[in-house]
Amino acid sequence: MRAALSAVLLALTLGAAVLAGAQAPAREPNELGRVMILEYHKIDVPEGRWTRTPDNFRRDLQRLWERGYRLVALNDYLDGKIALPAGLTPVILTFDDSSPGQFRYIPRGNDWVMDPECGLAILEAFAREHPGFGRAATFYVLPGASPPNRLFNQPDLATRKLQYLVSQGYEIGNHSLWHAELGRYPESVVREQLAGAQEWVQRHVPGYRFRTLALPLGSYPKELAWALSGEAKGMAYKHDAILMVAGGAAPSPYARTFNPHRLPRIQAVERDLDYWLTYFDRTPGERYVSDGDAATITVMSGSSGKLGAVRAARVVERR
Numbered sequence: 001m002r003a004a005l006s007a008v009l010l011a012l013t014l015g016a017a018v019l020a021g022a023q024a025p026a027r028e029p030n031e032l033g034r035v036m037i038l039e040y041h042k043i044d045v046p047e048g049r050w051t052r053t054p055d056n057f058r059r060d061l062q063r064l065w066e067r068g069y070r071l072v073a074l075n076d077y078l079d080g081k082i083a084l085p086a087g088l089t090p091v092i093l094t095f096d097d098s099s100p101g102q103f104r105y106i107p108r109g110n111d112w113v114m115d116p117e118c119g120l121a122i123l124e125a126f127a128r129e130h131p132g133f134g135r136a137a138t139f140y141v142l143p144g145a146s147p148p149n150r151l152f153n154q155p156d157l158a159t160r161k162l163q164y165l166v167s168q169g170y171e172i173g174n175h176s177l178w179h180a181e182l183g184r185y186p187e188s189v190v191r192e193q194l195a196g197a198q199e200w201v202q203r204h205v206p207g208y209r210f211r212t213l214a215l216p217l218g219s220y221p222k223e224l225a226w227a228l229s230g231e232a233k234g235m236a237y238k239h240d241a242i243l244m245v246a247g248g249a250a251p252s253p254y255a256r257t258f259n260p261h262r263l264p265r266i267q268a269v270e271r272d273l274d275y276w277l278t279y280f281d282r283t284p285g286e287r288y289v290s291d292g293d294a295a296t297i298t299v300m301s302g303s304s305g306k307l308g309a310v311r312a313a314r315v316v317e318r319r
């Protein structure tokens, strides 16, 4: 009994020492684990159902960092190209509705600089201060919405912003022209909404093509095919993935359950983030953990039957 207690105390002490040294605890690789695709709306004050304050957003990034999560681009996840060091977990950021606090410029001298309190600036500052965290996000913009949701609400700077996003490796995604609830409309309107959004973005970034669609209000059109590809008014569109507004953590891209036409997301509000971070702390076997080798997929013993159509060369089953 006494020996057992000592062992527990020793383990606690060691655990504290590890945490104090800011070393993430060792995690066994599990590349069939689940991945959080976080969904942000407004970055602004005050905190609300659809609003995360700048301070809380910064704190979210800190919590993710401390728990061994690293940013991965949505498109790299879709392609199964998750290149993280061993023991780390991918997390994906998405920002819906192009509201002003996500990406804002403020005047300085004769030019404009990014407002340090906007979402993008916070993300970039955090990435600079935490080498290895990564710097990736997908922005589901609304090119034809009414202010303040039309392309971050600074019309004269819209081109500069969209070009900045693309030049820095961020992704711009389709969220329809003006947040149309696609399930309510006939085929022609659905297609005009999806092609129209791309056409508007191409006025700012010539030739840019969306790869993914985030459904406004989570509403699927009556036929899935209308959302996947098509054209309207001479503009063709094609989406490799469709994101929902809820549903929890997403499957590993290597899992048999992975369905790019129904990708769930987690709304990045305090309660849901708490829930999922705690969930993965308590059930570490559910969490995607990288093996550090992009050419292999490491899975837990006995679970290779859960693999889907695997694109990587080699599967390693953990003993």
Ligand SMILES: [Zn+2]
Binding pocket: 096, 097, 175, 179, 216, 217
């Ligand atoms: Zn939206």
